[in-house]
Amino acid sequence: MSWERYRLGDLYEVHNGLSKGSKFFGSGYGFLSFSTVFNNYFIPDELPDLVQSTEKEQESYSIKRGDIFLTRTSETADELGMSCVALKDYPHATYNGFTKRLRPITDKVVPEYIGYYMRMPSFRNEFMAFSTMTTRASLRNEDLLGLKVNLPNLDKQSSIANILREYDYLIENNQKQIKLLEEAAQRLYKEWFVDMHFPGYKNVKIINGIPVGWYNTSVDELGTYLNGFAFKPSDWHSRGKPIIKIKEMKNGISKDTPRNSGERIPSKYIIDTGELLFSWSATLMVMIWNDEQGLLNQHLFKVTPNVGIGKMFLLYSLKNALAEFSNLTTGATMKHIQRNKLNQVFVNVPNEKIMNNFEQIADKYQNQILIHSKINKELSEARDRLLPKLMSGEIEI
Structure with a gap:
């Protein structure tokens, strides 16, 4: 296979993103957020975020096929x-001010190919070496455009991308199944605890909007919230327990997940399979951890249910509250939840019988979710093993 090596600066021009005040977000036109860039190889068909942008801004910060978006600043490298x-x-649509856009200036690159290439650990290690650390990590344009990529001809690029895309199609199908299961559990939660159509509701007396034997409280009172350990880049090693960050919550443990022996880390930050995690910065999400034992990084909460509160009930109480949490976040671009905001979101807590009934049903959904998640992890690992071999030409197409 014939390959050529190019500087990114010979293939793309760079442009920073749109920065606006928080009052402009939540309505308007499509907006590519930091978290969407961070969590996806390719931009989703529909952008989940909105911003009020002008025609001039839409022209300057446009998004077109072949554009690459990079997170340009972060609290960790x-x-x-x-x-x-x-x-x-x-x-x-427009894109986030904490990202850079690389727009093609040639027709030498297949977008699907470069999408996989840029995510290779070997390539990420190259440009991470150019990042600067002050109070935050950042990328300079001259360093970014000086990085080099290996390109075969366009047909070979397409062939490589198509092979890798087959894995992603299977992963996407499993993700759809996971989403349906989660939606079923969330619908059940809403029906029982928001709409109050729980089993036997017609025979229960309601006082001040609350069934007898129930109570209303803030999500802060449902459990204890432990923020993760403030790991530094110098704490990241290749051996030991994986450090669980937002990326790992989204995609699981991977080869480029940093590790630490844990010898100097308090045991309270150890995360076991089945623990409830809540990401409160940049990407708001809640999940049951289903990977290997790891160490909790800052910006994530380990949430432990209080006595009498079921784990599934707590999980879906938090999931149901995410939209409300989003409205309470601070920061126009990299949003985060202040700890005291947990006192401002309230839920209805049922009696023991209804709680146990919900736990049993939601547990069944969760077990199916874990099965599909495990299959996706295996598919992702297979794709990631194949990726560098295809990109290096080790496997001939």
Whole structure:
């Protein structure tokens, strides 16, 4: 296979993103957020975020097929330079000020190919070496454009990308199944605890909007919230327990997940399979951890249910409250929840019988979710093992 090596600066021009005040977000036109870039190889078909942008801003900060978006600043170098590629044009959309856009200036690159190439650990290690650490990690344009990529001809690029995309199609199908299961559990939660159509509700007396034997309280009172350990880049090693960050919550443990022996880390930060995690910064998400034992990084809560509160009930109480939490976050671009905001979101807590009934049903959904998640982890690992071999030409196409 014939390969050529190019500087990114010979293939792309760089442009920073749109920065606006918080009052402009939540309505308007499509907006590519930091978290969407961080969590996806390719931009989703529909952008989940909105911003009020002008025609001039839409023109200057446009998103077109072939554009690469990179997280340009972060609190840790490991979260720096995560890439996400546009596979179509997004009319009227703009992108985040904490990202950089690389727009093609040639026709030598297949977008699907570069989307996988930029996520290779070997390539990420190259440009991470150029990042600067002050109070935050950042990328300089001259260093970024000086990085080099290996390109075969366009047909070979397409062939390589198509092989890798087959894995992603299977992963996406499993993700759809997971989403359906989660939605079923969330619908059940809403029906029982928001709409109050729980089993036997017609025979229960309601006083001040609350069934007898129930109570209303803040999510802060449902459990204890432990913020993770403030790991530094110097704490990241290749051996030991994996350090669980937002990335690991989203994608699980991977080869580029940093590790630490844990010898100097208090045991309270050890996370076992089955623990409830809540990401409160950049990406708001809640999940049951289903990977190997690890160490909790800052910006994540380990949430332990209080006595009388079921884990599934707590999980879906938090999931149901995410939209409300989003409205209480601070920061226009990298949003986070202040600890005291947990006192401002309230839920209805049922009696023991209804609580146990919900736990049994939700547990069944959760077990199916774990099965699909395990399959996706295996598919992701197979894809990631294949990725460098295809990109290096070790496997001939």
